[in-house]
Each structure stands twice: as structure tokens, then as C-alpha cells.
Amino acid sequence: MTKETTQQVNFRVFRFNADEDYLPYYQNYNMEVTSKEVILDILNKIRDQDSSFSYSRNCSLSSCEDCAVKINGRPTLACKESVKAMIELFGSELTIEPLSKKRAIRDMIIDKSDFLEKYDSIKPYNISNGNEYLKESNEMQELSEIDSCVTCGVCYYSCPVVEVNEDFLGPAAFVKAYYFETGVRDETHRQRIEDLHREKEGLWDCVKCYECAEVCPSGVDPIGKMTKLHNMLYKEGDATSSVATSHIANIKDSIGKHGILAQLGSLSNLSATMKMYKKGKTAKPWSVPASGNLDEIQKLIESSSTSKF
Amino acid sequence: MKKLKYALFTGCTAKQSTPEQMMSTLAVAKKLNIELIELTEASCCGASHLQDYDDFLSLVLNARNIAYAEKHELTMVTICNTCQLNTAMTKYRLDNDEELKAKVNEKLLEVGLEYKGTSMVTHFLYAIIDDVGLDKIKEMVVKPLSQFNIAPFYGCHNIRPSELQNTTHKTSQNPYNPTSLDDLIIACGGKNVDYEQKNKCCGFHAELQAPKTASILAGTAIAGATDGNADWMVTPCPLCHIKLDTQMAESSKAVGRDLKLPVLHMQQMIGLALGCKTSELGLNHHVSEVNFI
Structure with a gap:
């Protein structure tokens, strides 16, 4: 000792x-x-x-x-x-x-009502008609990881987006939504998915800072679960026509064409893009240098893609 | 000093949006007797968004990049925090999951490549700290930055998640109180500014879908550095640089302050201290002008 x-x-x-x-x-x-x-x-x-x-x-x-x-x-x-x-x-x-x-x-x-109201809004409980389902063991493993969430609010109050945007649902709510969306027992599927998609409130407003993964005292890795929710939105065709989804579409297209991203200037912010251009900071989109062995990248995109837009 | 040699993964930003970062990386490497073999075959790392769309595709593309570093039998050095996170995360997952590694290699085999797991992936900041050493930097400084208060801005993907990041370098960092960049400022003769936002998010990855959120985060960070009496900020991440340097007007508006602070790349700071010519460091490419040289 x-x-x-x-x-x-x-x-x-x-x-x-x-x-x-x-x-x-x-x-x-x-x-x-x-x-x-x-x-x-x-x-x-x-x-x-x-x-x-x-x-x-x-x-x-x-x-x-x-x-x-x-x-x-x-x-x-x-x-x-x-x-x-x-x-x-x-x-x-x-x-x-x-x-x-x-x-x-x-x-x-502290007054945690903001956290609890948002957490409640994603319906953090099983909704079913009493049907019975069998769970696979790999599914159980993942769900039991989320089960260790004690809704302490530590991830929520560490999230910089929550700090500046009072509508953002925050990591814990997303984790719980994933729990029910991925499980076989819950029968309301579409309803939650649509809630998670809303601008300002939903997944797309995450800044990817990894504060939630760092702080979780129960090792839940909230941002990892959020990635899986994103994957789910794409697989089921729900991820359509938002600024964020078209951004990802552009990233994938550009990798397919050049291997790298064509332009990182802010297209939604013309004034900033012009300032960058004046300082020689944005390369011309028509003269993007291509990655070597680009054919390999194109072939891999073709053979390894698991999602569709 | 023994010549150090790395495989350089430039990422898209250094190629496309921050030419000064590319220039200063090469200038500093030359001064430090570091040989960098550029991985010209590398693709984009997915820019922290591709994995949301297609996690497996993101793994395959990143594994391909690492496979090229392995071909050279070299440690891969990154110069962008997000490249570092996505690449190191891929390595971590493949090295700890034989089944996943086999699935990825099945795809890579189609283009004659294999991911083995033999190359380390580390950020240039830690290659300098771990392999060159801060004592060596101190020894080589010819123009100490002693008249400057410099605010370090680490960038999220340099310090979080620490469980992953601390496997990529020897100098263990506490994400709530990181010191590596502070130590580098001190080694260059500067005075490091301690302020609340040094380990916080700049907002870059949400700037298209949530511009207001992004600008408030960037503005708060610049304001924090300003209130800490910083003469300028320094960052190891070109994405943080873009957010902070090129959108000073938007950040000012978001937090209701008139902000104006040069934001240098880590490599430019080292270059200044080691006596590189300013023309080699591309200081003319900044939107928030570098007016102190």
C-alpha cells in the first residue's frame, strides 16, 4: 500500500x-x-x-x-x-x-433546468408498443458504454457551443438520442432523427473541439457517438440540403477531383475571402495542384464509400 | 547536430490558403537541419467532416497517407492540428483493432498499398520539442523575441482528446493547462501570455453552418489575448490562424470590441527568433497585418 x-x-x-x-x-x-x-x-x-x-x-x-x-x-x-x-x-x-x-x-x-429541458426534449426514454426484441451482443456492448452516462451535465457545461448558443442541444442529449436510435427496441425512430437535424439546435452546429470527450467522467465519448449519429443521418438519406451537408459534399467532391480541398476561403463570407485573396492567401480554384497518384484516391473513393448522398 | 528526417504531410491549408505557413516550415526546417520529404501523394484528411459522412472512407484515405510515410520508413510530421487529429485517430484505431485494419488493408491492396502501423504520426511542434529539444532552440536563437508578449493559441486538435494526443509525442500535455507552446515561446526569448482561452476552440469547424457561434469563439479568444497584453498571438494550426487572422472584423463585431492582433504561425515565430529572413517567412500574407517587424 x-x-x-x-x-x-x-x-x-x-x-x-x-x-x-x-x-x-x-x-x-x-x-x-x-x-x-x-x-x-x-x-x-x-x-x-x-x-x-x-x-x-x-x-x-x-x-x-x-x-x-x-x-x-x-x-x-x-x-x-x-x-x-x-x-x-x-x-x-x-x-x-x-x-x-x-x-x-x-x-x-447551479440551475440545471436548461440542460434538463433540452435533455428531455429528445425523449430520453424507450417508446414502444411492448413488442419484444433480441439484442445482439455487439449492440449490447455499445449501449452499455452509453448506459454509464449519469447525466451529470459535465459535457453540456463544458461545451463552448452551449455557452454561446442557447438553442444547441448539447452532447449529453445527442448521446442519449443515439442510444435509442441505434437500439432495436425503440419504435419512434424518425421522430428523433428529425429533431437532431434542426439548425442551431442540432448536430451540425458542433465545433468539433473534443471538450466533451475530454471531460466525460464516465468515458462515454460523446463526440464519437455524435459522429455515429451523423453517419446515421447520411445512411438514411436525412442529411440533405443544409450548409453543413453541402460543405461535406464539396469536401468529398474535391478529394475526388484533386485529392485535396480546392479552396479553404470562406465562400459564405465574401468579404473575408476577398481579404484573403488580396494577401495571396487563397489559391485559384482553377489551378489546384493535384495529389500524386490521384487515380488511387479516386479508386478508393469508388470502392470504399459506404454512404450515399 | 544529427540530421533529423521526417515525412511531411502538408495538409490542404498550407498548399491552398496559407502559403506563408508552407514557406516558414521549410525555412525553419533548413535552419534546424531537418530534412522533410513531402508526401506529395497524400490526400485531404477529411477536414474533420468526412468521417461524419463516411467513417470508413475517411479511415481508408488516412491509412493510405500513413502508408506512404511507412514506405519511406519515416515518422509522419503534420503541420495542421486537424490533419494531426484525423491521422493519429486513424492510426490509433487501426493499431488497436486487427479486424478493422484488415478491412482497410483489403481496400488499400487494390491500389498496391498496405497500412502496417510502423510510422509514428506527430505534429511538427512535438517533433521540435521531443527531437530537436528546447535547449537546442535556445542555443540557436539569434534574435530573441524579448520585447514581445506572445499569446499561445494551442487549437483543440493539438491537445484533445488527450488520451489520443499524448500517444503521439513524448512531452505529455494536460489539455486544461498545456505548456508546450508556452515553452517554445520562452525558448525563443519571448514572454508567454497566460490567458483563459489559450486552450479553447476558435470555432473554425462550424464557421459555415454556424458563423455567429464561430465568430464569438474567435472574438473571445482574441479579446482574451488582448486583455493579457499580448503583442501578437501564435498558433501551431493553420485553421485557427485562418479563423483568427482573416476574420478579425467579424470577430470584433461578434464580441463588440475593436480587435486587432497579428496571428503568427508557430513556424514564423521560430523563424524570426532563429534569424530567418522575413521574406522567407511570408509575413506579408497576413490579413491582420504584422506591423512589428
Whole structure:
């Protein structure tokens, strides 16, 4: 067994009471921590020192969403995260904040209604007429990976698109939609797929930052599931006539013609494209250099394509 | 110094939209005695969108690119974060799934190629840090950038997902507090600016379908660097560069600030410190003008 060690750490803790405070502030708690403690132990200790400090906790087994917080900007479940690991990552000055500062009600407690409403909107439950279906084992494996999602909202409140576009459904809802869309039991199929396709709300607005894959405390890989939902939209012919789908069509066409992309100037933004052109930044679309052995690329597109527009 | 040799996957952007990045890569490689064999046969990596349309096709095309690096028996070096992510992700999946690898190789065999898994795929930033070494860079600096506050902008596909990214280089990075680019700025004699958005998203990959989202993200990043007193920003990703450099007006409008900050490629920064001629670094190709030289 590894020996228990102790260390002095300064915790800079977000404080805010929506009923009393005009602005949030940070309070410092300097304390000795042991190498065996998790962040939730620290929250408990702060509470012991200061009864006005608010946070939520429940299972302490990383099986529920209650204790999610951010440590130096990194969202996590407090009951799971070792203090030692955080010191190794960030040093002995640790900042503890709620998952979303702008939705704070009291200290670590936030109003999650935006997350929960969007999550509910994709109908995160099985809808069937009571028919029985057999599940294949490979399907079970994938579904059980998603089953480990505890709807903690960590991916949702780490998503930069959610931060700037209040209509975006966010990673957790997409993951759950995929769960039911890919499973054999649910019988409403088309309905959810159409919801996922909507502009501003749907999948296409993802910026591909991989924040959700990085933060998920349950290893669900939300963006990986979103890729599979995208694949599903194409396979079933739902991915039609949006800016995003025509962009992908252009990418594929260009790879087929030149091996590389013909133009990366922003065609929807003529003014930016003109500025780039003036600075010699956009190559002329009529003189794109082709990849060597282009015939191989064309042959592979022909033989390996699994989707159709 | 022993001559280092890599297979260079330029990606589409360096060829088509950021000629200055291509020039400065070659200029810096020459200074550092690095030989780059350009993979002229390579195709686009799928630009982080092709896999949404057709995951298998994306794997096959990326595996073909890596197969060419393997033919040269060289590590593949990328100079675009998105190329790095898509290529390294392909390698990771094929190296960990024999069945998938066999399926992909069945297709590659039709054009006389094979993916073996023998070549590493690493970003030029980490080739410099791991193989050249920051001490060597420090030693070679002839024009230290000591008068500049430089804001590093890492780009998502350089640091996330860390489980994958940290298999592609020796210098392990914490995506919530990456240091590689900061360390490079310091090695070049500059002062690194610490600001909240250094590891955040520039919005590039959503700019066609969600221009407002993209511009707010880019604008917030430039504003963060400006408030940190940066004289300029530096990035290892040409896509981040395009978003930040060429759409300063849109970013300004989105966040209600008058933003104006040069955004250099990592290679241009190294080139300046190592004494490359400015004409070799293509500083005239920037939309947000580089006015400090």
C-alpha cells in the first residue's frame, strides 16, 4: 500500500448567493490535505469550517450527477477526483467553481433546468408498443458504454457551443438520442432523427473541439457517438440540403477531383475571402495542384464509400 | 547536430490558403537541419467532416497517407492540428483493432498499398520539442523575441482528446493547462501570455453552418489575448490562424470590441527568433497585418 502523505493546499473557492450577492467572489481556504482525499472531502471540510458554504452530494460513488464541479476549469465529479491528481496537474493553488458560473444559484449549486429541458426534449426514454426484441451482443456492448452516462451535465457545461448558443442541444442529449436510435427496441425512430437535424439546435452546429470527450467522467465519448449519429443521418438519406451537408459534399467532391480541398476561403463570407485573396492567401480554384497518384484516391473513393448522398 | 528526417504531410491549408505557413516550415526546417520529404501523394484528411459522412472512407484515405510515410520508413510530421487529429485517430484505431485494419488493408491492396502501423504520426511542434529539444532552440536563437508578449493559441486538435494526443509525442500535455507552446515561446526569448482561452476552440469547424457561434469563439479568444497584453498571438494550426487572422472584423463585431492582433504561425515565430529572413517567412500574407517587424 502506498504511504499516505500530507500537503498544504490553498483552495480558492467560488462564492455566490443569488439572494444576497450582486456579484460572485472568491474565498480562500488554506488546509492540509492527504494523498487519499478526493475533492468531495475538501468540500465537506469547507462546509465544516463555514456552514454558509453550499454544494450538493449524494451517492459518493460517481454514479450520480450531484457533486459535479470545476477544478481549475476542469469539470469533474468531486467524489471521484483525487486531490493529489489535481495537485499534480495544477500545483498547490486549486480553484473550485460550479459547473457553470453564470447559472450559479448558491456557491457550487447551479440551475440545471436548461440542460434538463433540452435533455428531455429528445425523449430520453424507450417508446414502444411492448413488442419484444433480441439484442445482439455487439449492440449490447455499445449501449452499455452509453448506459454509464449519469447525466451529470459535465459535457453540456463544458461545451463552448452551449455557452454561446442557447438553442444547441448539447452532447449529453445527442448521446442519449443515439442510444435509442441505434437500439432495436425503440419504435419512434424518425421522430428523433428529425429533431437532431434542426439548425442551431442540432448536430451540425458542433465545433468539433473534443471538450466533451475530454471531460466525460464516465468515458462515454460523446463526440464519437455524435459522429455515429451523423453517419446515421447520411445512411438514411436525412442529411440533405443544409450548409453543413453541402460543405461535406464539396469536401468529398474535391478529394475526388484533386485529392485535396480546392479552396479553404470562406465562400459564405465574401468579404473575408476577398481579404484573403488580396494577401495571396487563397489559391485559384482553377489551378489546384493535384495529389500524386490521384487515380488511387479516386479508386478508393469508388470502392470504399459506404454512404450515399 | 544529427540530421533529423521526417515525412511531411502538408495538409490542404498550407498548399491552398496559407502559403506563408508552407514557406516558414521549410525555412525553419533548413535552419534546424531537418530534412522533410513531402508526401506529395497524400490526400485531404477529411477536414474533420468526412468521417461524419463516411467513417470508413475517411479511415481508408488516412491509412493510405500513413502508408506512404511507412514506405519511406519515416515518422509522419503534420503541420495542421486537424490533419494531426484525423491521422493519429486513424492510426490509433487501426493499431488497436486487427479486424478493422484488415478491412482497410483489403481496400488499400487494390491500389498496391498496405497500412502496417510502423510510422509514428506527430505534429511538427512535438517533433521540435521531443527531437530537436528546447535547449537546442535556445542555443540557436539569434534574435530573441524579448520585447514581445506572445499569446499561445494551442487549437483543440493539438491537445484533445488527450488520451489520443499524448500517444503521439513524448512531452505529455494536460489539455486544461498545456505548456508546450508556452515553452517554445520562452525558448525563443519571448514572454508567454497566460490567458483563459489559450486552450479553447476558435470555432473554425462550424464557421459555415454556424458563423455567429464561430465568430464569438474567435472574438473571445482574441479579446482574451488582448486583455493579457499580448503583442501578437501564435498558433501551431493553420485553421485557427485562418479563423483568427482573416476574420478579425467579424470577430470584433461578434464580441463588440475593436480587435486587432497579428496571428503568427508557430513556424514564423521560430523563424524570426532563429534569424530567418522575413521574406522567407511570408509575413506579408497576413490579413491582420504584422506591423512589428
